[in-house]
Amino acid sequence: MHGVIDRAAPANVQVRAADHGRHHRLFVRLPYTLYQDDPLWAPPLRFEERHRWSERHNASLRSRWTRRFVAVRGRRVTGRIAAIVDPGFARTWEEATALFGFFECADDPESAAALLAAAEAAARSRGMRRLLGPVNLTPHDETGILLEGFDVPPTVQSPYNPPFYRQLLEGAGYELVRRYYAFSATPTDEAAPAVTRLVRAAARGIGPARGVTVRSIDLRCWVDEARILWRLYNESFASLWGFVRIGWDEFRQRAKAFKVFAEAELVRIAEYEGEPVGFGLTLPDINEALRGTGGRLLPFGWLHLRRHVPRIRTVKFLMLGVLPAHRGRGIGPLIAYETQQAAGRLGYERLDLSLVQA
Missing domain, CATH: 3.40.630.30 (Gcn5-related N-acetyltransferase (GNAT))
Incomplete structure:
Protein backbone atom coordinates (compact mmCIF):
# COMPACT_ATOMS: atom_id res chain seq x y z
CA MET A 1 0.00 0.00 0.00
CA ARG A 179 0.28 -8.09 -5.68
CA TYR A 180 1.98 -11.22 -4.43
CA TYR A 181 0.67 -14.76 -4.65
CA ALA A 182 1.04 -17.99 -2.70
CA PHE A 183 0.85 -21.42 -4.30
CA SER A 184 0.44 -24.86 -2.80
CA ALA A 185 1.66 -28.25 -4.00
CA THR A 186 2.33 -31.74 -2.68
CA PRO A 187 5.44 -33.89 -3.06
CA THR A 188 3.39 -36.38 -5.07
CA ASP A 189 2.18 -33.85 -7.66
CA GLU A 190 3.34 -34.94 -11.09
CA ALA A 191 5.93 -32.68 -12.67
CA ALA A 192 5.09 -30.93 -15.92
CA PRO A 193 6.21 -32.95 -18.98
CA ALA A 194 8.76 -30.26 -19.89
CA VAL A 195 10.34 -30.53 -16.44
CA THR A 196 10.47 -34.31 -16.65
CA ARG A 197 12.24 -34.08 -20.02
CA LEU A 198 14.65 -31.48 -18.61
CA VAL A 199 15.54 -33.66 -15.62
CA ARG A 200 16.11 -36.74 -17.78
CA ALA A 201 18.24 -34.83 -20.26
CA ALA A 202 20.36 -33.30 -17.49
CA ALA A 203 20.96 -36.75 -16.02
CA ARG A 204 22.29 -37.85 -19.43
CA GLY A 205 24.49 -34.76 -19.75
CA ILE A 206 22.53 -33.25 -22.62
CA GLY A 207 19.98 -30.48 -23.09
CA PRO A 208 19.99 -26.89 -21.80
CA ALA A 209 20.98 -27.94 -18.27
CA ARG A 210 23.98 -30.02 -19.31
CA GLY A 211 26.88 -29.45 -16.97
CA VAL A 212 24.52 -28.49 -14.13
CA THR A 213 24.35 -30.44 -10.89
CA VAL A 214 22.12 -29.77 -7.89
CA ARG A 215 23.38 -30.68 -4.44
CA SER A 216 22.25 -30.42 -0.83
CA ILE A 217 24.12 -28.10 1.48
CA ASP A 218 26.60 -29.49 3.99
CA LEU A 219 25.41 -28.49 7.46
CA ARG A 220 28.87 -29.28 8.84
CA CYS A 221 30.26 -26.38 6.78
CA TRP A 222 27.42 -23.99 7.54
CA VAL A 223 29.38 -20.72 7.44
CA ASP A 224 31.00 -21.56 4.10
CA GLU A 225 27.66 -22.65 2.65
CA ALA A 226 25.97 -19.53 4.05
CA ARG A 227 28.51 -17.32 2.27
CA ILE A 228 27.70 -19.05 -1.01
CA LEU A 229 23.98 -18.54 -0.42
CA TRP A 230 24.58 -14.89 0.52
CA ARG A 231 26.37 -14.16 -2.76
CA LEU A 232 23.78 -16.02 -4.82
CA TYR A 233 20.92 -14.26 -3.03
CA ASN A 234 22.28 -10.77 -3.62
CA GLU A 235 23.19 -11.39 -7.25
CA SER A 236 20.09 -13.40 -8.20
CA PHE A 237 17.54 -11.00 -6.74
CA ALA A 238 19.23 -7.68 -7.55
CA SER A 239 16.74 -6.79 -10.31
CA LEU A 240 13.62 -7.90 -8.40
CA TRP A 241 11.47 -4.89 -7.53
CA GLY A 242 11.98 -3.80 -3.93
CA PHE A 243 15.06 -5.92 -3.30
CA VAL A 244 17.85 -4.29 -1.29
CA ARG A 245 21.25 -5.94 -1.02
CA ILE A 246 21.81 -7.55 2.35
CA GLY A 247 25.09 -7.28 4.25
CA TRP A 248 26.96 -10.29 5.55
CA ASP A 249 26.23 -9.55 9.22
CA GLU A 250 22.50 -9.38 8.47
CA PHE A 251 22.54 -12.54 6.38
CA ARG A 252 24.69 -14.43 8.89
CA GLN A 253 22.21 -13.71 11.68
CA ARG A 254 19.30 -14.90 9.58
CA ALA A 255 21.17 -18.00 8.43
CA LYS A 256 21.97 -18.85 12.04
CA ALA A 257 18.26 -18.67 12.90
CA PHE A 258 17.32 -20.80 9.88
CA LYS A 259 19.93 -23.43 10.76
CA VAL A 260 17.97 -24.43 13.87
CA PHE A 261 15.27 -26.01 11.70
CA ALA A 262 17.04 -26.46 8.36
CA GLU A 263 17.24 -29.88 6.73
CA ALA A 264 20.19 -30.30 4.39
CA GLU A 265 18.15 -31.92 1.61
CA LEU A 266 15.79 -28.95 1.48
CA VAL A 267 18.48 -26.33 0.92
CA ARG A 268 19.84 -26.78 -2.60
CA ILE A 269 22.73 -25.26 -4.52
CA ALA A 270 22.99 -25.61 -8.29
CA GLU A 271 26.48 -25.70 -9.77
CA TYR A 272 27.62 -25.33 -13.35
CA GLU A 273 30.98 -26.97 -13.96
CA GLY A 274 31.61 -26.77 -10.22
CA GLU A 275 30.66 -23.10 -9.72
CA PRO A 276 27.53 -22.14 -7.72
CA VAL A 277 24.96 -20.52 -10.02
CA GLY A 278 21.62 -20.93 -8.24
CA PHE A 279 19.96 -21.94 -5.00
CA GLY A 280 16.70 -22.91 -3.37
CA LEU A 281 15.89 -22.37 0.30
CA THR A 282 13.07 -24.44 1.78
CA LEU A 283 12.34 -24.76 5.49
CA PRO A 284 9.94 -26.75 7.64
CA ASP A 285 6.93 -24.58 8.48
CA ILE A 286 7.67 -23.86 12.13
CA ASN A 287 4.32 -22.07 12.38
CA GLU A 288 2.69 -25.48 12.71
CA ALA A 289 4.59 -25.97 15.97
CA LEU A 290 4.19 -22.40 17.27
CA ARG A 291 0.38 -22.51 17.32
CA GLY A 292 -0.67 -23.18 20.88
CA THR A 293 2.46 -21.81 22.57
CA GLY A 294 1.25 -18.23 23.03
CA GLY A 295 4.75 -17.22 21.97
CA ARG A 296 6.23 -18.47 25.24
CA LEU A 297 8.69 -21.29 25.78
CA LEU A 298 8.09 -21.29 29.55
CA PRO A 299 6.62 -22.87 31.49
CA PHE A 300 5.17 -25.35 28.98
CA GLY A 301 5.77 -23.89 25.52
CA TRP A 302 9.00 -25.82 25.06
CA LEU A 303 7.12 -29.08 25.65
CA HIS A 304 4.62 -28.11 22.96
CA LEU A 305 7.43 -27.33 20.51
CA ARG A 306 9.30 -30.52 21.32
CA ARG A 307 6.14 -32.54 20.72
CA HIS A 308 5.05 -30.77 17.53
CA VAL A 309 8.28 -30.02 15.63
CA PRO A 310 8.67 -33.68 14.55
CA ARG A 311 5.05 -33.60 13.34
CA ILE A 312 5.43 -30.66 10.97
CA ARG A 313 3.87 -31.64 7.65
CA THR A 314 4.43 -28.51 5.55
CA VAL A 315 7.58 -27.01 4.09
CA LYS A 316 7.90 -23.42 2.91
CA PHE A 317 9.74 -22.85 -0.38
CA LEU A 318 11.10 -19.45 0.64
CA MET A 319 13.51 -18.56 -2.14
CA LEU A 320 14.61 -19.71 -5.58
CA GLY A 321 17.32 -17.74 -7.33
CA VAL A 322 19.52 -18.19 -10.41
CA LEU A 323 22.36 -15.91 -11.49
CA PRO A 324 21.32 -13.76 -14.49
CA ALA A 325 24.01 -15.22 -16.76
CA HIS A 326 22.64 -18.74 -16.25
CA ARG A 327 18.91 -18.14 -16.64
CA GLY A 328 16.98 -19.81 -19.43
CA ARG A 329 18.78 -23.11 -18.95
CA GLY A 330 16.21 -24.79 -16.72
CA ILE A 331 18.19 -24.43 -13.50
CA GLY A 332 15.22 -23.09 -11.54
CA PRO A 333 12.95 -26.00 -12.49
CA LEU A 334 15.76 -28.44 -11.67
CA ILE A 335 16.12 -26.99 -8.17
CA ALA A 336 12.35 -27.02 -7.65
CA TYR A 337 12.09 -30.63 -8.84
CA GLU A 338 14.90 -31.81 -6.56
CA THR A 339 13.32 -29.95 -3.63
CA GLN A 340 9.92 -31.52 -4.26
CA GLN A 341 11.47 -34.99 -4.38
CA ALA A 342 13.42 -34.35 -1.16
CA ALA A 343 10.29 -33.16 0.64
CA GLY A 344 8.57 -36.42 -0.29
CA ARG A 345 11.49 -38.55 0.91
CA LEU A 346 11.49 -36.69 4.23
CA GLY A 347 7.80 -37.37 4.79
CA TYR A 348 6.35 -33.91 4.24
CA GLU A 349 2.84 -33.68 2.82
CA ARG A 350 2.56 -30.12 1.51
CA LEU A 351 4.73 -27.45 -0.07
CA ASP A 352 3.90 -23.76 0.25
CA LEU A 353 5.46 -21.55 -2.42
CA SER A 354 5.29 -17.88 -1.49
CA LEU A 355 5.53 -15.00 -1.87
CA VAL A 356 5.60 -14.75 -5.66
CA GLN A 357 5.45 -11.34 -7.35
CA ALA A 358 2.77 -10.89 -9.98
Missing part, protein backbone atom coordinates in the same frame (compact mmCIF):
# COMPACT_ATOMS: atom_id res chain seq x y z
CA HIS A 2 1.26 3.45 -0.95
CA GLY A 3 0.23 6.88 0.30
CA VAL A 4 1.25 10.53 0.16
CA ILE A 5 2.29 12.21 3.40
CA ASP A 6 -0.25 14.96 4.03
CA ARG A 7 -2.59 14.26 6.95
CA ALA A 8 -3.25 15.24 10.56
CA ALA A 9 -4.03 12.70 13.28
CA PRO A 10 -7.66 12.20 14.42
CA ALA A 11 -8.40 13.90 17.73
CA ASN A 12 -10.16 10.98 19.45
CA VAL A 13 -7.12 8.71 19.48
CA GLN A 14 -3.83 9.35 21.23
CA VAL A 15 -0.62 8.17 19.61
CA ARG A 16 2.35 7.50 21.85
CA ALA A 17 6.00 7.08 20.88
CA ALA A 18 6.97 3.46 21.54
CA ASP A 19 10.71 3.32 21.01
CA HIS A 20 11.48 2.67 24.67
CA GLY A 21 10.02 1.76 28.02
CA ARG A 22 6.42 0.88 28.77
CA HIS A 23 5.01 1.83 25.39
CA HIS A 24 7.63 -0.24 23.59
CA ARG A 25 6.58 -3.23 25.67
CA LEU A 26 2.97 -2.54 24.70
CA PHE A 27 4.08 -2.33 21.05
CA VAL A 28 5.66 -5.79 21.23
CA ARG A 29 2.77 -7.36 23.15
CA LEU A 30 -0.12 -6.03 21.08
CA PRO A 31 -0.38 -8.84 18.48
CA TYR A 32 -0.64 -11.43 21.26
CA THR A 33 -3.72 -9.57 22.50
CA LEU A 34 -5.33 -8.88 19.13
CA TYR A 35 -4.95 -12.48 17.91
CA GLN A 36 -5.36 -14.37 21.19
CA ASP A 37 -8.65 -15.95 20.08
CA ASP A 38 -7.58 -16.65 16.49
CA PRO A 39 -6.75 -20.37 16.10
CA LEU A 40 -4.93 -19.83 12.79
CA TRP A 41 -2.45 -17.24 14.05
CA ALA A 42 1.02 -18.58 14.86
CA PRO A 43 2.48 -16.47 17.69
CA PRO A 44 6.17 -15.69 17.17
CA LEU A 45 8.36 -16.40 20.16
CA ARG A 46 8.23 -13.35 22.41
CA PHE A 47 11.95 -13.18 23.06
CA GLU A 48 12.56 -13.15 19.30
CA GLU A 49 10.13 -10.27 18.87
CA ARG A 50 12.01 -8.34 21.55
CA HIS A 51 15.31 -9.12 19.82
CA ARG A 52 13.99 -7.65 16.56
CA TRP A 53 14.45 -4.22 18.15
CA SER A 54 17.98 -4.81 19.46
CA GLU A 55 20.87 -3.82 17.20
CA ARG A 56 22.94 -6.52 18.86
CA HIS A 57 20.51 -9.21 17.77
CA ASN A 58 19.26 -7.59 14.55
CA ALA A 59 21.97 -6.15 12.32
CA SER A 60 19.31 -4.82 9.92
CA LEU A 61 18.58 -2.02 12.41
CA ARG A 62 22.10 -0.62 12.08
CA SER A 63 21.55 0.75 8.58
CA ARG A 64 17.94 1.90 8.98
CA TRP A 65 16.17 4.66 10.88
CA THR A 66 12.99 3.67 12.72
CA ARG A 67 10.32 5.18 14.94
CA ARG A 68 7.59 3.16 16.63
CA PHE A 69 4.15 4.20 17.81
CA VAL A 70 1.09 2.79 19.57
CA ALA A 71 -2.47 4.11 19.37
CA VAL A 72 -4.48 4.43 22.57
CA ARG A 73 -8.22 4.99 22.89
CA GLY A 74 -9.13 5.50 26.52
CA ARG A 75 -7.11 2.88 28.36
CA ARG A 76 -6.99 0.43 25.49
CA VAL A 77 -4.09 0.03 23.06
CA THR A 78 -5.79 -0.23 19.69
CA GLY A 79 -2.90 -0.41 17.25
CA ARG A 80 0.77 -0.04 16.45
CA ILE A 81 3.01 0.97 13.55
CA ALA A 82 6.68 1.59 12.75
CA ALA A 83 8.07 4.22 10.37
CA ILE A 84 11.22 3.04 8.60
CA VAL A 85 13.70 4.90 6.45
CA ASP A 86 15.80 2.48 4.41
CA PRO A 87 18.38 4.49 2.42
CA GLY A 88 19.06 1.53 0.13
CA PHE A 89 15.41 1.15 -0.81
CA ALA A 90 14.91 4.88 -1.41
CA ARG A 91 18.08 5.09 -3.48
CA THR A 92 17.34 2.02 -5.61
CA TRP A 93 13.57 1.94 -6.04
CA GLU A 94 11.47 4.79 -4.67
CA GLU A 95 13.10 8.17 -4.14
CA ALA A 96 11.95 10.02 -0.99
CA THR A 97 9.84 7.02 0.04
CA ALA A 98 9.82 5.67 3.57
CA LEU A 99 8.37 2.34 4.67
CA PHE A 100 5.83 1.50 7.32
CA GLY A 101 5.62 -1.87 8.98
CA PHE A 102 4.55 -3.90 12.01
CA PHE A 103 1.07 -2.51 11.41
CA GLU A 104 -1.52 -4.09 13.67
CA CYS A 105 -4.85 -2.53 14.53
CA ALA A 106 -8.29 -3.22 15.92
CA ASP A 107 -11.23 -2.66 13.57
CA ASP A 108 -10.99 1.07 14.30
CA PRO A 109 -10.53 3.40 11.31
CA GLU A 110 -9.64 6.37 13.52
CA SER A 111 -6.84 4.44 15.21
CA ALA A 112 -5.50 3.29 11.84
CA ALA A 113 -5.59 6.85 10.49
CA ALA A 114 -3.87 8.17 13.62
CA LEU A 115 -1.09 5.60 13.37
CA LEU A 116 -0.50 6.33 9.69
CA ALA A 117 -0.46 10.06 10.41
CA ALA A 118 2.21 9.51 13.06
CA ALA A 119 4.31 7.38 10.71
CA GLU A 120 3.91 9.97 7.95
CA ALA A 121 5.03 12.79 10.26
CA ALA A 122 8.06 10.79 11.36
CA ALA A 123 8.98 10.05 7.74
CA ARG A 124 8.45 13.67 6.76
CA SER A 125 10.92 14.73 9.46
CA ARG A 126 13.55 12.72 7.54
CA GLY A 127 12.76 14.38 4.21
CA MET A 128 10.47 11.64 2.90
CA ARG A 129 7.37 12.43 0.81
CA ARG A 130 5.66 9.01 0.48
CA LEU A 131 5.01 5.98 2.64
CA LEU A 132 4.94 2.36 1.39
CA GLY A 133 4.08 -0.80 3.26
CA PRO A 134 3.56 -2.86 5.23
CA VAL A 135 7.20 -3.97 5.22
CA ASN A 136 8.41 -5.34 8.54
CA LEU A 137 11.74 -3.48 8.56
CA THR A 138 13.34 -4.86 5.36
CA PRO A 139 12.25 -6.44 2.07
CA HIS A 140 13.78 -9.65 3.45
CA ASP A 141 11.10 -9.77 6.17
CA GLU A 142 7.32 -10.14 6.16
CA THR A 143 5.81 -7.92 3.48
CA GLY A 144 2.27 -6.90 2.58
CA ILE A 145 -1.17 -7.71 3.95
CA LEU A 146 -3.31 -10.74 3.32
CA LEU A 147 -6.14 -10.02 0.85
CA GLU A 148 -7.55 -13.53 0.32
CA GLY A 149 -7.32 -16.96 1.94
CA PHE A 150 -8.23 -16.00 5.49
CA ASP A 151 -9.26 -19.59 6.22
CA VAL A 152 -5.79 -20.96 5.45
CA PRO A 153 -3.20 -21.13 8.26
CA PRO A 154 -0.30 -18.80 7.41
CA THR A 155 3.12 -20.33 6.87
CA VAL A 156 6.36 -18.94 8.24
CA GLN A 157 7.39 -15.54 6.80
CA SER A 158 3.90 -14.97 5.38
CA PRO A 159 1.63 -12.02 6.23
CA TYR A 160 -1.47 -12.70 8.28
CA ASN A 161 -4.18 -10.27 9.35
CA PRO A 162 -7.97 -9.87 9.60
CA PRO A 163 -9.93 -9.10 6.41
CA PHE A 164 -10.61 -5.51 7.47
CA TYR A 165 -6.97 -4.36 7.17
CA ARG A 166 -7.44 -3.55 3.50
CA GLN A 167 -10.39 -1.30 4.35
CA LEU A 168 -8.42 0.40 7.13
CA LEU A 169 -5.55 1.26 4.78
CA GLU A 170 -7.64 2.22 1.77
CA GLY A 171 -9.93 4.25 4.01
CA ALA A 172 -6.88 6.21 5.12
CA GLY A 173 -6.05 7.05 1.49
CA TYR A 174 -3.61 4.26 0.65
CA GLU A 175 -3.76 2.35 -2.63
CA LEU A 176 -2.60 -1.08 -3.71
CA VAL A 177 0.68 -1.01 -5.66
CA ARG A 178 1.85 -4.65 -5.83
